[in-house]
Amino acid sequence: xxxxxxxxxxxxTYLTRSTGIVIPIGSMEQHGPNGLxxxxxxxxxxxxxxxxxxxxxxxxxxxxxxxxxxxxAFPGSITLRPSTMIAALNDWxxxxxxxxxxxxxxxxxxxxxxxxxxxxxxxxxANWSMRGEACPVVLKQRNWWELGGxxxxxxxxxxxxxxxxxxxxxxxxxxxxxxxAVKRVEMHPKTAPxxxxxxxxxxxxxxxxxxxxxDPSQATPExxxxxxxxxxxxxxxxxxxFFKSPAHNQAAE
Numbered sequence: 001x002x003x004x005x006x007x008x009x010x011x012x013t014y015l016t017r018s019t020g021i022v023i024p025i026g027s028m029e030q031h032g033p034n035g036l037x038x039x040x041x042x043x044x045x046x047x048x049x050x051x052x053x054x055x056x057x058x059x060x061x062x063x064x065x066x067x068x069x070x071x072x073a074f075p076g077s078i079t080l081r082p083s084t085m086i087a088a089l090n091d092w093x094x095x096x097x098x099x100x101x102x103x104x105x106x107x108x109x110x111x112x113x114x115x116x117x118x119x120x121x122x123x124x125x126a127n128w129s130m131r132g133e134a135c136p137v138v139l140k141q142r143n144w145w146e147l148g149g150x151x152x153x154x155x156x157x158x159x160x161x162x163x164x165x166x167x168x169x170x171x172x173x174x175x176x177x178x179x180x181a182v183k184r185v186e187m188h189p190k191t192a193p194x195x196x197x198x199x200x201x202x203x204x205x206x207x208x209x210x211x212x213x214x215d216p217s218q219a220t221p222e223x224x225x226x227x228x229x230x231x232x233x234x235x236x237x238x239x240x241x242f243f244k245s246p247a248h249n250q251a252a253e
Contacts, residue, residue, distance in 0.1 A: 001052055003060045014058055019102035020243035021058045024048045025117065026109035027066035030074035032166030032211040034183035036174050037076045038064065040110035043170050044144045046177040046228060048107050051235040057243070063092065066113040070197055073204035082116045089120035097137045103243050106141040107235065117141050138245050147234035150227060157223050161191045163214020169227060171216040176224025191215040
């Protein structure tokens with residue numbers, strides 16, 4: 001069940017049986033010569049939507065623009081300042097909590113979001129702690145590549161050249177979801193260098209075509225379909241357990 005295609009009475013009915021929701025969260029940034037700009041938002045969205053439709057839980061809209069300042073030297077990349085992202089996330093959480101949602105699970109697709117998302121959680125919890133009240137909402141974040149079975153599958157499908165950005169695995173997943181957007185590009189070197197970076201200019205200087213340690217020419221929709229299947233099953237299992245957390249049970253009493 002997708003929030004964007006549900007009516008408010010359907011959401012109201014859903015809340016009588018579950019107070020949990022999954023929010024895909026990602027980024028809008030370059031992913032090398034053959035990767036889609038929306039890759040980090042599309043990966044968790046594809047997984048969350050398939051899992052929600054199969055298991056019947058509610059998936060919210062994708063928080064598609066994240067903290068990606070280091071990609072701004074490449075056309076098409078969009079970023080939020082960490083402070084802006086924290087404020088926006090707290091507005092999302094507050095809105096959902098006001099309707100009665102008690103477990104909010106963020107399925108993340110961008111490493112650059114991790115620290116800011118954690119800070120947003122702390123900001124939300126602080127609202128309650130500083131009033132001396134117990135927060136009725138439980139927040140959780142999970143990177144899609146950390147779902148059970150996903151990393152072993154990535155290593156099996158891409159024993160070399162998966163990399164750390166514009167990876168063969170994430171490009172494969174987007175190609176599975178959007179086969180009409182497959183790009184065939186010859187890249188040199190075949191496997192990009194890896195390393196560190198600071199700001200956008202430093203990233204572009206160190207990684208001229210946007211890749212980090214990856215050879216995404218290995219990406220195929222078929223490999224993406226295999227990753228999506230594994231991630232979907234793991235997400236359903238994890239979300240099912242999370243939605244039964246103490247806050248959920250307390251809210252249902």
